[in-house]
Amino acid sequence: MTFARPRVVVTGLGVVSPLGADLGTTLSALAERRTAIRELTLFDARGFAQTLAAEVPDFDVRPFFRTPKALKTADRRARFAVAAAAQALVHAGLTEDGREELGVILGTAGGDLRFPDLLHGLRRASTTDPLDLPHFASQILSGTNPLWLILCLPNMVSAHVGIQTGAQGPNNTLMGDEAAGLAAIGEAALVLESGEARAMLAGGAESPVHAHSWASLQQQNPGLPFPVPGEGAGIFLLELEASARARGARILATLLGAGTAADGDAARAEERAVRTALDRAGLKDAETTRVPRLSDRIGHLFAAAGPVALALATAGAAPGAHILASAASISGMSSAIVLGLPGKEP
Template sequence: MSTRRAVITGVGVVAPSGIGSEAHWKTVLGGESAIGPITLFDAGQYETTLAGEVPEFDVSQYVERRLQVQTDRWTHLAYAAAELAFGEAELDPSTVEPYKMSVALASSSGGNQFGQRELQRLWQPDTSRTVGAYQSIAWFYAATVGQLAIKHQAKGPSSVLVSEGAGGLDSLAHAARLVRRGADVVLAGGTEAPLGPYALACQQRSGRLYTGTDPAAAYLPFDERAAGYVPGEGGVVFVVEDLDHALARGARIRAEIAGWAATQDAVAASRTSSGSVRQYARALGTAVERAGLTPGDVDLTFPDAVGLPGYDRTEVEALRAVFGDAGPAAVTTQKPLTGRLYQGGSALDAATAVLAMDYGLIPPTAGPERPADGCELAFVREERATEVRTALIGARGFDGFNSAVLLRAHS
């Protein structure tokens, strides 16, 4: 077995909580909600009118004009996140051997806004009724991987991971596998841009979205008032490196991807389903085991936090199956501040875990205020100064995907 170790050296956050890891961390510590009315289009006719949007995103700062017109907002967010990640890692990608650099990002719905615009042109009788040539690639679920690989000349094996909300963690796991197989640098993580008319209509079909108008009540995982979630855009791109490569150039090691696992419920999701306790627990426990640790070694846990009563209860049951009746020692979630970013959300949890290690702080949870019956866990209510050596992140994707990643501080 390869002894090459995968470490995170750069974290590029572009999320409703802010652009850049410092902005995100400030939002997390302050408990500032970024959920509000959708402004990217008129959502007045929809049951769900709230979401988490990336604030003051200026695409021209990150994407040249010729590429802006060829790509979707989802890809624009990833361009920005990758630039921020390389900046934090203090790594110029042009100095990396091209065939030793890969891109492995997660994706769910692809280029929604680009596709919406082009198809509306096709439908409208008072237009040319044509679709632009870039429609053939801009909407494609692998477009962002391809665009970043081209921009940064990453000629190593590249991949797109498709497992909805679990994808951000699957991406980190695959990045670690690529490092073991010989890659020196991998761009990992994922962004999402699910806020458009057709995209929102598709999401509403799941029956999982909050349909009220109060931002303060829009996303309350594990709370007795939980009534679904609201979508959000953005996410994180990480620079993942081989440890020896990072040390040789004097890089700051932020965290090691020490353990990971993925399972499948093998049962189609429905409006009455709530996920498999056994399969989710198996993913969580296996990630800890593969890191060479025991559940008692885990300092901090980030749950999936769907915000649906049934899913919240099964998540608590899965955590108790791994950690015992008391559950994990410390639990925190910030998803109620941003909305559910799908693959971008699990990547954002991993970014928050890295920052907790950086700052020696456990950030306060953004809920629940009143835990529902069966959802009592050791939620961290106030910012806690303590060394965070290990963090377990769990995530689930629609239709039975379960993933977990164990991050460990480098020593």
């Protein structure tokens, strides 16, 4: 005997991308075949083998923050996530009611370790060996910006989204590079199916354009210009179909299948995640359209890559289409999502 799983639908999309700080601007820029990849401006990258990036253009995030003071503990990825989440809620027409049943699951990477903040403390102790740990603990740490830690913690991204949108349901963070964003959408669907929440904000947010990330990417690609990183956030508002229909929401897509897999061989892991998602959707590969990854236009968005590409594809797909997005990280974690768009109205 099997139990029918409650259906999960997409009712809102929020995108902050290097091509624009909202879904509409990004779609227009894509239609005009624009690229956002150019010489980076956020830090001095001379000395690294890569000096290009796809940066999100400046935009005013303050309207998205209920408490302006929170901005000082919100780094770029948290700001993008809050903006994208707010857009998804507006897009879905979700009112302020019921926010205790609204949850958040986002994929992101470790944040910027903020070398200048650490160096500030180290510089205070220039006559002492900075590797003297007891000295570091007793003297140097007190010279470090007290906001340093909460600016770089990965779970602060979901926390800021929860606080600024008033979402008081389950709140979680997935770390797993490229795979994390789509995996967050699959996890959010499980939360909805379990009845723990009525609606979930799910997706990914990244801002890897900083010295710490450049250092780690350079180590992975010694002496080579590594793939151009980009920044942004893609967030879906997912709801149980019954709740969405009950409030008369416009249904943008139905979540037909989700899959995750891990394997030492990333390509094999991705293949298995895709197969799982397709099996759950009851579809064959040929019956779906692969979501384009867009990294040649908006850079590598890591955990945000899958959700941003999937959100843009959802907004642009033909009625009745089945779209498939997948991602794999170098650690071998992978994830896939299949969405079905509503057919033409009879």
